[in-house]
Amino acid sequence: MIEAIIALTVLAAIFGGILGFAAIRYRVEGDPIADQVEQLLPQTQCGQCGHPGCRPYAEAIAKGEAINKCPPGGQETVEKLADLLGVEVPELDASAQEKEKPKSVAFIHEEACIGCTKCIQACPVDAIVGANKQMHTIITKECTGCELCVAPCPTDCIEMRPIAQTSRTWDWQLNKIDIAVIDVASGSAKLEEADNA
Amino acid sequence: MRSWLDKIKQGQLWRYQGGVHPATKKDNIDCGKPETLTLAKQLVVPLQQHIGSPAKVCVEVGSTVKTGQALTESRFYQSPPVHAPCCGTVVAIEARPSAHPSGISELAVVIEPSSIQNEHAFMAPLLEAELTPELICERVHQAGISGMGGAGFPAALKISPNKPLNVLIINGAECEPYISSDDCLMRNYAEPLLRGVSLLEKALSPKLVIVAVEDDKPGAIKALQAAAGDNIVVRAIPTKYPSGGEKQLVQVLTGRELKAGQLPIDQGILVHNVGTAYAVQRAVDHGEPLISRIVTLAGDHVGEPRNYWVAIGTPVSHLLEQQKLGTHHQAIMGGSMMGFMLPNLASPIVKTANCILVNNTPAQAQEQACIRCGECAQACPMGLLPQQLYWYAKGDDLEKSRSYKLMDCIECGACAYVCPSAIPLVQYYRQTKAKVRAEDLLAQEAERAKQRFDARKLRLEKEQAERKARQKQAAERRLQQAQGAGNDPVKAALQRMQNKQVEIKAIENEQGELVPDNSAAIAARKARKAQARAAKDAKTTNPAVAAALARAKAKREVDGEQSAPAKSANPAVAAAIARAKAKRNSEQPAEAEGSKPATSANPAVAAAIARAKAKKAQRTDASQPDSTAAKPSSTSSNPAVAAAIARAKAKKQAAEQPSANAKDAAVAAAVARAKAKKASQSEQPELERPENDASKTASSANPAVAAAIARAKAKKAQAEQQTQGENADAKPAKSSANPAVAAAIARAKAKKLAQEQQQQTQNEHSEDARSVSSSDSPVEPADATSPPKRSAAVAKAIAAAKAKQAAKAASSMESDNDE
Ligand code: SF4
Ligand code: SF4
Ligand code: SF4
């Protein structure tokens, strides 16, 4: 009996020591939840969630803010976040819903640009090149479509243009294509709705 | 290692799991010397016929090209160039329907062949003596050779030697039904083909070279064996679909199984198509780039199925004409297992197009539910579980699809071929794969955006630190100067003062009167006083009020500018008049406002009063008919209309000055746009104001982000306000479907409430205003987002607070009254 108590006490002390040591030695720096959440956010950095960037929103989510406020992420991101945090899937916030739209990138009508550099200051990812009193232009590949550059432009020459589909990003929805049958004899083409599915 | 290579040499073959035996349908296809197809009226050469990125166009519309002239160029092996397949003229460089199942138009060079085809711009043939691996590589790239079997992988990229190579496999398996272009090539061009193989051997120096042919092509095997030397092994492999797949072929010939995502080169093995080998021979020995290929034309509707030499860029419809086909047919590019229906017969033959199939559209068997028979799993050559993949594809479960190795699927169609429920499995996989790819792309983009965002933040921080350092340095320098000079600066200043006084005195003496001296002194004192007062004002006056004033001024200026030009012919004069007017107008409210705000204890109330006053002043301005000038547009209360008018005017102006040089016009346009924007912004003054102020609060350095946040918040506040307004008001604002309209209604209501409240407070007793303001203040901190530096000017401006205040104060007022 005594031996058992002593043995258990000793064991408890040893494991307690190990656990205590591990807690200090292998302490996780930062907020792992916020990191994971940030991984799932679209990184558009647009501020539509009410935070100045995706990281602050991730931190706010980790602190318990609603997960349905990111319009660029859409419902899919909400679902992923709910999955990660183990909560019910909420609907995308109503105001976020109306902002949901096809992915676009900014385009500067270069002839109307006066080179005020306002857009450069607004762009969160430095996707605009230009200099004072010089024409500005967008690096389409780097643009996240956050629309932050549109409002500051004094001449309203920035426009958001939806990204066109190419054969590489095509979604293989075969029954959406209009099959054209070329009439070789007459050289005219007529479109026929063909259902290949 | 030794024994492994020996085993291969001795002719041992391995088996792979799965695979099917569809009818080959090749017996009736004529594999004699292929006929060269005549040139079509127009050839469409797509810039990208390979995996990778397109090269840069180096011809212009209208330029004449010779056969084999490069149309694009690039130094990078992942962007092989394309070449003119004939002599002719470039008539267009534009998007044309691509040879892709989507039929999406992609950039292509359109060439109209000339009537005489006697010139070519081939490269100089390479001499045997000077051949080096690098030279061969470079030539293969210059000739635009990319994989001619399946995906179109740039050949130069594949043969630039970087890893030791054990086995080079030349793929002549051609396992798909109908396709016989490789068969035709091997039978008729065995010798040059094997010469190409030895060139590849030279470039890669492998330990063993195998040419693999399925055993249902005895003609090809015989021709190759007759031409092959000792160093090249020609191996017949059993006919089974899909033995021509890279992984399957490697496994059959070497017994090595490639793991998921592994390339054959990782195991010291490389696979090239026979077509590629032939093209290499043409490029090295004749300097001829890849401008034509053998294409099989077959199918139920084709009278004489056969092979043709077809120039790259020939429209498929032109090929069909050869057999009097066209009008109503649908063509399949590729074989019957992996091919795809061409959505547009104007699509061109590209480097990877080995077969055009014109079949009866098969009566589509009705797709039925999966009965879990497991046939597909038996057939799958990749060892996947097609029925599981199908299940997850239908449920859009990308995560599970990934874990079941969807991306390893080679889309061979073996599973769909055996499926008793006639489920078009591959179609499901393709869609899901596209989704997975899109997801990956998004993740990549997000990662990059994050990196750039972080980099920008770092940069801004650095810049700020530098600026601070500079400022500090400058301050120190000043200090040092002061100290270094000891008491001198002070003395010097004193000296200066004395000098001045002397000067003044001198003047006085000269003039001999006392009056001027006095007036000067008085003036100086006055100026000092005025300055002090201004400084004090600037300190005590609320910055928000100042901002409101500035905004009001700006607005009025816009109105003025809009109205004036209407009557004046000279826009510049008109603008000047307008500006002067605006200034005059702005002076009145400024005086009125300047007196009071400092007395108010609560800056929020002060700001509200200021804003209300500014508005009132504006309104009276607008309603008072100006006697000196007719103001047609300023009376219109709708800023949007004003903006429209401004825009129209700008346009008219632009139209009136067509002769003015382009730069002036551009500047004028820019100015007009800026004006129009400003005018349209004043449409939402109530909404914008809190935004502007709120942007100061946000801890972010980016004002645009702050503005966006403020906008989001304002919207939320509006929504709240709306619901509250509904509660307080009998008439619901919801009736309008348009949210913008709803917002406007809400705004108007809030304004009305605020006005009422103000009136009440003023009517009853002025003390009340203070009490309202004190009841307001607890609301503010709740909405203030950035606790660290929350200035009073900032907190009061937050939209949410304002909306809430208005509604709450009004309702409390009502209840007070009731009591
Ligand atoms: S709304 Fe979404 S994308 Fe935009 S900053 Fe917030 S989390 Fe990032
Ligand atoms: S270019 Fe404009 S839309 Fe694109 S990321 Fe930059 S600010 Fe956003
Ligand atoms: S904000 Fe507009 S006008 Fe100014 S530089 Fe950018 S694009 Fe040009």
Ligand code: SF4
């Ligand atoms: S299409 Fe994909 S799943 Fe079906 S048999 Fe071929 S590799 Fe397997």
